[in-house]
Structure formats: C-alpha cells, structure tokens
Amino acid sequence: MADRMKIRATMAGDVAEIKVLMAHPMENGQRKDAGQTIPPHFIQNISVEVGGKMVIQGQTGTSVSRNPVFGFKVKDAKAGDKVVITWRDNKGDSRTDTTTIA
Amino acid sequence: MKNTISIGIALMLGVLPPLTFAQEKDATEAEFEKFRTEMEDSNPAELFEMKGEDIWNEKRGPKNVSLAESCDLGKGVGVVKGAYAAMPRYFADAGAVMDAERRIVWCMVEKQGFNFDDIAKKPFQGRNDTSAPDITNLVTYVAMHSKGMPFAVPLDDPKVKDAYLTGKEITKYRAGPYDFSCNTCHGVDGKRIRMQNLPNISTAAGAIKGVQGWPGYRMTGGIMLTHQWRINDCFRQQRFPEPRYASEVITDILTYMTGNANGQIYNGPGIKR
Numbered sequence: 455m456a457d458r459m460k461i462r463a464t465m466a467g468d469v470a471e472i473k474v475l476m477a478h479p480m481e482n483g484q485r486k487d488a489g490q491t492i493p494p495h496f497i498q499n500i501s502v503e504v505g506g507k508m509v510i511q512g513q514t515g516t517s518v519s520r521n522p523v524f525g526f527k528v529k530d531a532k533a534g535d536k537v538v539i540t541w542r543d544n545k546g547d548s549r550t551d552t553t554t555i556a
Numbered sequence: 557m558k559n560t561i562s563i564g565i566a567l568m569l570g571v572l573p574p575l576t577f578a579q580e581k582d583a584t585e586a587e588f589e590k591f592r593t594e595m596e597d598s599n600p601a602e603l604f605e606m607k608g609e610d611i612w613n614e615k616r617g618p619k620n621v622s623l624a625e626s627c628d629l630g631k632g633v634g635v636v637k638g639a640y641a642a643m644p645r646y647f648a649d650a651g652a653v654m655d656a657e658r659r660i661v662w663c664m665v666e667k668q669g670f671n672f673d674d675i676a677k678k679p680f681q682g683r684n685d686t687s688a689p690d691i692t693n694l695v696t697y698v699a700m701h702s703k704g705m706p707f708a709v710p711l712d713d714p715k716v717k718d719a720y721l722t723g724k725e726i727t728k729y730r731a732g733p734y735d736f737s738c739n740t741c742h743g744v745d746g747k748r749i750r751m752q753n754l755p756n757i758s759t760a761a762g763a764i765k766g767v768q769g770w771p772g773y774r775m776t777g778g779i780m781l782t783h784q785w786r787i788n789d790c791f792r793q794q795r796f797p798e799p800r801y802a803s804e805v806i807t808d809i810l811t812y813m814t815g816n817a818n819g820q821i822y823n824g825p826g827i828k829r
Contacts, residue, residue, distance in 0.1 A: 460602045477603045479686035480778075487684045520686075520778030521600040 456549040463537045463555040470504065470531035470555050474524050474539050482516035497522070499542045504528050504555075505535035531555060585751070592827055601696055601773040601825035604688055604780045608697025611690050612636070617668030627663035629656070629698065641702035641822045644811040646715040653719040655810040657695050657784045658802040664691070676801035680788070681779040688780045695782045696771050696825050703824030707767070709815040716811060723812025726805060727757065732795040738809075741793075742766070752829075763816030769826025776829060783810060 457477035464471055476497065483494030494516060502510040509528050535555045542548040613624045629639035630647070644655040650662055664670045681688040688696075710716050727738035738757070741747060745762070747754045756762030770783035787806050791798050799805050 457603065458606055460606060462598070473598045475598055475600055475603055477600075481686075485684075492684070519775070521603055521773075523595070523598040523600065525598070 456547055459539060459541075459549065459551040461537060461539060461551055461553040463553055465531070465533050465555060468529065470528040470535070470537075472502065472504075472526045472528060472537060472539075472555075476522055476524070476541055476549075478521065478541070478543065480516070480518055480520045480522065484516075495543060495545060497541045497543045499540075500524065501540045502526060502528075503536075503538040504531050585753075588829065592829075595775075595827050599773055599825065599827045600778065601771070601780060601827065602700075604693045604696040604771075604773070605700045605825065606697075607688075608693035608695070611694055612697055617664065617670045619667065619669040621668055623660070623663055623667065623694070626667035627660065629659055636698050636701040638702055638705055640699040641705045642708045642710070644716065644719060644807050644814065645710050646713050652804070653716055653807055653811060655784070655807045655814075656698055657691065657782050658807055660694050660698065661691060661802045679801045680781060680785045683777050683779065685779065692771065692780050692782055696780060699771055699822075699825050702822050704821060706819050706821055707764075707814055707817045709811060709818055711815050711818065716815075719808045719811040720815045721812075723808035723810070723815075724758075726809055727812060734795050736794045736796075738790065738794065741790075757813050757816065760816055760818075760820070763813050764820045766813050767810075767817045768823060769828060772826040772828040774828045781828075 459477070460475040462471075462473045478497055479495055480497065481492050481495040483491070485492045496516050496518065497514050500510070500512045500514060501508060510526055514522075533555050536552060537555060538550060538552045540548060540550040611623075613622055615622045624634045626633065628634075628647075628649070629636065630642055630645050631637065631639045640656050643659065644653050646653050647659065647662075650659075650666075654662060661672070661675055664675060665672050675689075675691060679689055679691060681692055709720075711720055727742070730737040730740070737743070741749070741754050742757045742762070745756045745759070747756075753765075755765035757766045767783065770786060771780060773780050784802065784806055787809055788798050
C-alpha cells in the first residue's frame, strides 16, 4: 500500500498555495542493482481538485525525483475548501489524500 | 621573446585556476543554499516523520506494546516534545548515557521485545532501498518535535560529562592506515573535501553545523539518514572499522558534538545535498 501524502494548503491573498509531498520510489528504469535493471516505477498522472472542481490534471515521467514535491497556486479558492489530490503510477497503484485550505 | 610570453602565460595559469575554482565553489554553494532553503519547507523528511509517528503509536513487537505507552526519552513516558534536543542524556533504567537513536533501539528491545540483532542487521537506509528502516522513521519523528528548541545536553550531569570527555578524546585519537583522527578533517576551521565544507566540531560554531540538519534527507538518492549513520560513515572515511550499531562510541561523540552546540537552536530534520 502506498504511503500517505503530506499536503499543505493555505490562502495567500486570494490565491491558494498548495504543496504536496508524495512518497514514491520514482524508479526511472535505468538504474541497476547488482547488475539487474531495476524496473521502471513512477507516477504517471496527478490530479488536484479544489472545492469540488478539477483544477489540475497532469502527467509526470521518469525525470521526476524520488519522493517528489509539487507546488500549485490556485485562484478562485477560499479557506475551508476541500483539496483532493490523487496520483496514479505506471503499475496501476494509486493514492488519494485530502485536506482543507487553511 | 617567445619564452617570456609562455612563462607569462604559465604564471597566469598558475595563479588563476585556484581563484576561479574558489569563486565557482562559492557560487555553487550559494545556489545550493538557495535550493536547500526553498526545499526546507517541503522537506521529504516529513514523509518519514509521518511514518515514524504511526510506528511510535502502534502496538508492536512480541510484547505488543507501543512506544507511546512505554518509552521514556527523558521527558516522561511517551513524551517526544523537546526530547531530541536534550539528548544524549543519562537513563537510570538502562544505566547508560544514550543518544536518541540508541535510546529508541533500547525501548524497542526492552519494552517491545524486539531482538537487537534483527534491528542491527540493517539499521540504515541504503542507496537502493525505497523505504527507510523503522528506527530511522522513529528518530525522524522524535527529532521533528524538537524543532525550534535549543540544544540542551545536560553536561552538568557527571555521567554525561564523562561521555562528553570520552567523545572529545575519541575525536583526537589517530590510528588506521592513514593515521587519521576525526580532527584531521574536522579539527580546524576552513577545511573541505571536494565541494564539502568540513565543520570544525571542536568549536560551538562548527559543532552546530555538525549536528544541524540530522537526521537528514539526502537528495542524492532520496534517502533518509540519521546522525548515527553520519558518524558511522565518517569512521569508514577515516579507514577505521565501522562501529557496532548503536554503540557507546557513537553516543560519546554525539555527546561531545551536541554538547558543544548547546544553547543553539535546532531546526529539525534537515535536507542534505
């Protein structure tokens, strides 16, 4: 089972600043361990919903680091809005976590 | 004529490279510092801390108890706030001075019934490991709860002072194939190896650099490492045999270094290059 994300969402003026940390090995498929290639294992899709609206849908690839951090700025949001973040990786594993904007 | 010119160039070359290298180094370092500061408020160390929190609260081991209900880090059973910055300290129940990692291992063995050898088999996260050992997560969790607090190693306790003085002796002890001591690399100001500045751990200003940012998330490889690991790895760099896991020698060194940093603010788990 994938580990929890750490999400921080705060209002800065009229913009919501969202930062999320994802626990993921992000193997790029080119590393080797004792001569054996470590198979690729990386987050492929990320989506962010704020206040029930999908605001970001993105694709990520193998050039993103292990345990990545993403930051987003979202307009038309307010304190108390629910933030729902989901990632899905190339093995079909996924994880969704939520928070509310402070 | 030709000769003078080539000598002139040779001289210039002789002078220039060190200068440009120093400038380059400072510029790279400044850039890295910016990056590190930027990363600090979303340090992946927090992911390890969250796991550590779960493990701390979970009933585990043959005795099926949680550390939260059994482990005293010096502030009372289960209390983590301020504990990390006040260790190493003396624990009467164990009859020993212990640093945070050693104390948590002690609790896992004595309170939860885990086998020490099992923990010691692989105590640190390796380059290719996608997750850190439980003990690393636990240390990170505990350390996070001393963020913003001054280091306060109780050096007025004679047993702690003793460990401090032993630690000081160890950092001076030269041996091994290169006849190195810790102080060969860390005993004077302004030394570096490649791009890494080596803190002078015998001064208050240097000691804080040696303890700040541990446990730390290492961006190279994306792994979480503890202060115990750092000292272990320096023994390796010193071409000494690596100490047994969680051994007294590490506690002594940590008592010496952290004691020298007393009174200065701990910024919590860090982020390293």
